[in-house]
Amino acid sequence: xxxxxxxxxxxxxxxxxxxxxxxxxxxxxxxxxxxxxxxxxxxxxxxxxxxxxxxxxxxxxxxxxxxxxxxxxxxxxxxxxxxxxxxx
Numbered sequence: 001x002x003x004x005x006x007x008x009x010x011x012x013x014x015x016x017x018x019x020x021x022x023x024x025x026x027x028x029x030x031x032x033x034x035x036x037x038x039x040x041x042x043x044x045x046x047x048x049x050x051x052x053x054x055x056x057x058x059x060x061x062x063x064x065x066x067x068x069x070x071x072x073x074x075x076x077x078x079x080x081x082x083x084x085x086x087x088x
Contacts, residue, residue, distance in 0.1 A: 057082040
């Protein structure tokens, strides 16, 4: 799971073009949205699209999104769970 979390951090950086941020600077268990990274709703939308495109996992509604984007770890666990359910 830690390797997958690292992969997600790199994809977050690439997707949102956070050139001055290193993966280790993104907290694994800290709040992902509204933290020192300054992520907003547009950033979340870009991340939702990246998750769907790269992993084939949909985040169907706002309630799920709030839970899933609580931290990088919660995002990783959700993507992993959905991929397992889909047999990927």
